[in-house]
Amino acid sequence: MTREIYITQTNCITPLGFDVVSNIEAIKGGNTGIQLHENTSLMPISFYAAIISDEKINGAFEKISTDKKYSRLEKMMILALEPIVKKSQITLDSKVAFVLSTTKGNVTALIPNSEEGFQNAHLDVLAKNVADFFGFTTQPIVVSNACVSGVLAISVAKRMIQSGLYDHAFVVAGDEVSEFVLSGFNAFQAMSDLPCKPYSENRTGVSLGEATAAVLISAEAKNAQIKIIGDSSINDANHISGPSRTGEGLFRSIQNALKEAQIQPEKLDYISAHGTATPFNDEMEAIALNRLGLQNIPINSLKGYYGHTLGASGLLETVIAIESVNQNILFESKGFDEIGVSESIHVIRKNENKNIDLFLKTASGFGGCNTAVVFEKVKS
DSSP states (O other): OOOOEEEEEEEEBTTTTTSHHHHHHHHEEEEEEEEOOOTTTOSSOOOOEEOOHHHHHHHHTTTTTTOOOOOHHHHHHHHHHHHOOOOOOHOOTTTTTEEESSSSGGGGGGOOOHHHHHHHTTTHHHHHHHHHTTTOSSSOEEOOBBBBHHHHHHHHHHHHHHTTTOOOEEEEEEEEHHHHHHHHHHHTTTTTTSSSTTTTTTTTOOOOOEEEEEEEEOOOOOOOOOEEEEEEEEEEEOEEESOOOOEEEEEEEHHHHEEEEOOOOOGGGGEOOOOOOOOHHHHHHHHHHTTTTTTTTTEEEEEEHHHGGGGGGGHHHHHHHHHHHHEEEEEETTTTBBSSSOOEEEESSOEEOOOOOOEEEEEEGGGGGEEEEEEEEEOO
């Protein structure tokens, strides 16, 4: 019999707050972390992004460690994971995995140009530094697959626990706003000149953001909030940066995840989508969802609150979606006004109460990668 897999704890560090409660209160209040920034060390012109102040990060980190060796991103990841590790009281033995998810990691270590910086920019070094802070005894597992990384890390952890290799997995995901990332998206002419508007006729591109999120995934149902019941990741290899025009990779990912979960598409109560507010991504998602008959399921993008947090987005948005389930509330897809995709989808326009038992989380990224995971509320 296949092991049942649960998420038992969650946490996040974002511009809207340094725990789940404060983030949910901010979202309920319609607040956004996206602000206009004028920082020439990041971009020569002003730009919209969701950025956490260094003072808040350093102040929070000093409460748990006086060690000065950690990078900014490492501090953010440790802050996300620390309360979960502490509360779990799980012995970090050979049956406990540590999974780190990121897109760009410590890319800022490459400034200035030095051998030490080059070494510190490696993802395995980032993972080891975070793992060693807590004393994990197993080899860290790095998941870095463009912007599906955060939700793909959930799939990887689920499958490793189902295999019997581990009983628990601590998963952390994170990325920060950097000159490298900003210049890359700006070169694609993909950045919005206002806070992003996913799925809207008036959208002009992506707003970038930074965050870290962490979850405990376990074969034990104790304290479980949610069960992971299906997952799939398909790469359609369409283009290095452009999504499939037919949504093929996302279509197949969702189809496979629903098949494993053994549920019909119409049984879903909610979809937490990727929704980057770029013309091609939003259009591709709408096409894929219609091909699956999911056009009437309530859907939102959380990018209007956080911006696109790259490798953190899938895990962060799962954490928020779990709170939607726990509180039986659908959160507004912030920034949405008038439908701007060719196929009809049911975008959530305002916060509303709804009983949620089953939800789908999707993500898509550069290189044609797509991931879908189906979750089910644990009945008390």
